[in-house]
Amino acid sequence: xxxxxxxxxxxxxxxxxxxxxxxxxxxxxxxxxxxxxxxxxxxxxxxxxxxxxxxxxxxxxxxxxxxxxxxxxxxxxxxxxxxxxxxxxxxxxxxxxxxxxxxxxxxxxxxxxxxxxxxxxxxxxxxxxxxxxxxxxx
Amino acid sequence: xxxxxxxxxxxxxxxxxxxxxxxxxxxxxxxxxxxxxxxxxxxxxxxxxxxxxxxxxxxxxxxxxxxxxxxxxxxxxxxxxxxxxxxxxxxxxxxxxxxxxxxxxxxxxxxxxxxxxxxxxxxxxxxxxxxxxxxxxx
Amino acid sequence: xxxxxxxxxxxxxxxxxxxxxxxxxxxxxxxxxxxxxxxxxxxxxxxxxxxxxxxxxxxxxxxxxxxxxxxxxxxxxxxxxxxxxxxxxxxxxxxxxxxxxxxxxxxxxxxxxxxxxxxxxxxxxxxxxxxxxxxxxx
Numbered sequence: 358x359x360x361x362x363x364x365x366x367x368x369x370x371x372x373x374x375x376x377x378x379x380x381x382x383x384x385x386x387x388x389x390x391x392x393x394x395x396x397x398x399x400x401x402x403x404x405x406x407x408x409x410x411x412x413x414x415x416x417x418x419x420x421x422x423x424x425x426x427x428x429x430x431x432x433x434x435x436x437x438x439x440x441x442x443x444x445x446x447x448x449x450x451x452x453x454x455x456x457x458x459x460x461x462x463x464x465x466x467x468x469x470x471x472x473x474x475x476x477x478x479x480x481x482x483x484x485x486x487x488x489x490x491x492x493x494x495x
Numbered sequence: 496x497x498x499x500x501x502x503x504x505x506x507x508x509x510x511x512x513x514x515x516x517x518x519x520x521x522x523x524x525x526x527x528x529x530x531x532x533x534x535x536x537x538x539x540x541x542x543x544x545x546x547x548x549x550x551x552x553x554x555x556x557x558x559x560x561x562x563x564x565x566x567x568x569x570x571x572x573x574x575x576x577x578x579x580x581x582x583x584x585x586x587x588x589x590x591x592x593x594x595x596x597x598x599x600x601x602x603x604x605x606x607x608x609x610x611x612x613x614x615x616x617x618x619x620x621x622x623x624x625x626x627x628x629x630x631x632x633x
Numbered sequence: 634x635x636x637x638x639x640x641x642x643x644x645x646x647x648x649x650x651x652x653x654x655x656x657x658x659x660x661x662x663x664x665x666x667x668x669x670x671x672x673x674x675x676x677x678x679x680x681x682x683x684x685x686x687x688x689x690x691x692x693x694x695x696x697x698x699x700x701x702x703x704x705x706x707x708x709x710x711x712x713x714x715x716x717x718x719x720x721x722x723x724x725x726x727x728x729x730x731x732x733x734x735x736x737x738x739x740x741x742x743x744x745x746x747x748x749x750x751x752x753x754x755x756x757x758x759x760x761x762x763x764x765x766x767x768x769x770x771x
Contacts, residue, residue, distance in 0.1 A: 360636075363643075363644055364498040364502060365498065368501055368575075371573055371574045374572055429587050430572075431587060434651065434708065435647055436648050447651065451729065451737070453604050455604050457629060457631060459629055460600070460601060461603065461629070462601065463736060463739065465736075466705055490705065491731050491734055491735055492734075502640060505639070509710040509711055510712050512710055513710065565742070567710075567725050568710075569709045569727070570709075591766075596768075597767055598740070598741075599741065599766060599767070
């Protein structure tokens with residue numbers, strides 16, 4: 358992994374999570390490829406495509422608004438390596454939740470395994486698999 | 496944003512927060528421009544200038560000492576872009592507090608919006624605006 | 634510190650902590666120099682050498698398995714400078730612990746002071762000193 362790519366991946370995740378936490382579900386979905394897949398333990402099968410990824414994000418944004426909570430996805434400890442098929446990036450993700458007048462709490466600790474690809478010069482997520490530390494076997 | 500700038504900004508924040516958490520109020524204030532402004536929800540109006548910024552930090556250092564607490568400001572997920580007027584850097588900040596023999600706790604989750612400028616080759620904060628996740632509307 | 638070194642140090646810590654948290658005690662120990670020293674408040678004297686470092690990691694991995702806990706070491710806010718004798722890197726470390734079906738909790742907040750050296754082109758830890766925020770005087 359070239360150092361420039363490593364820095365660009367960090368910048369990508371910062372932008373990506375600011376969009377999600379800021380409630381910009383559609384713009385967030387556009388940081389995935391059109392046919393991206395997204396798999397998480399809470400899903401019975403992976404979500405596929407920007408439309409369904411955006412729908413999932415909109416639902417999460419709605420739940421946060423209903424709960425009057427602010428969420429922050431903090432991506433750290435990213436390792437990345439080129440494969441024949443893009444960049445395999447593995448990161449830790451902490452999700453912090455804060456209610457109005459409340460203390461922040463750690464909602465989830467996850468590992469995020471992404472296959473990133475470059476389209477028209479931009480990094481996009483082609484495949485995401487989330488594992489939750491509280492469900493070590495899925 | 497060039498990659499080198501992005502790395503330099505990260506290095507800047509690391510040094511900057513080591514100074515604050517280490518109790519070096521004056522050295523910390525010198526990482527702001529002489530006429531910098533600092534606005535946070537806890538302030539009725541922004542603080543202006545290194546002297547007042549240092550005074551605020553000294554007061555915070557004193558409170559931590561009185562509480563026998565160690566604080567850590569963890570800056571993550573920084574996005575940065577050049578504007579005509581410097582670099583607009585937006586970061587998540589977690590503040591952790593630990594008492595002697597106690598477990599660390601998350602004190603605050605904030606968003607830090609900085610305008611960084613370069614003076615004599617060094618990055619400095621010219622303007623800082625903090626928003627707290629527990630006070631979503633200020 | 635050159636920017637490329639700064640990025641490489643981050644990549645090193647990501648790989649390093651993925652190994653530790655993933656239970657790869659031997660591979661983790663090989664990211665230290667053969668004669669590395671490791672000092673932490675919980676030790677009466679520093680551990681020396683890869684074999685003893687691996688033994689300590691294996692014991693920690695065993696305790697986590699017995700507790701059915703997943704741990705994550707999140708290294709942030711790293712400052713680094715060249716000395717005549719390697720790179721002095723100072724970082725914040727958050728240790729998160731998550732039990733099956735439980736919420737993550739902050740186990741420890743630490744400062745990690747490493748002397749990193751380059752051997753055969755690779756960064757390795759030659760000396761590590763950990764201080765815990767809950768034991769400010771060791």
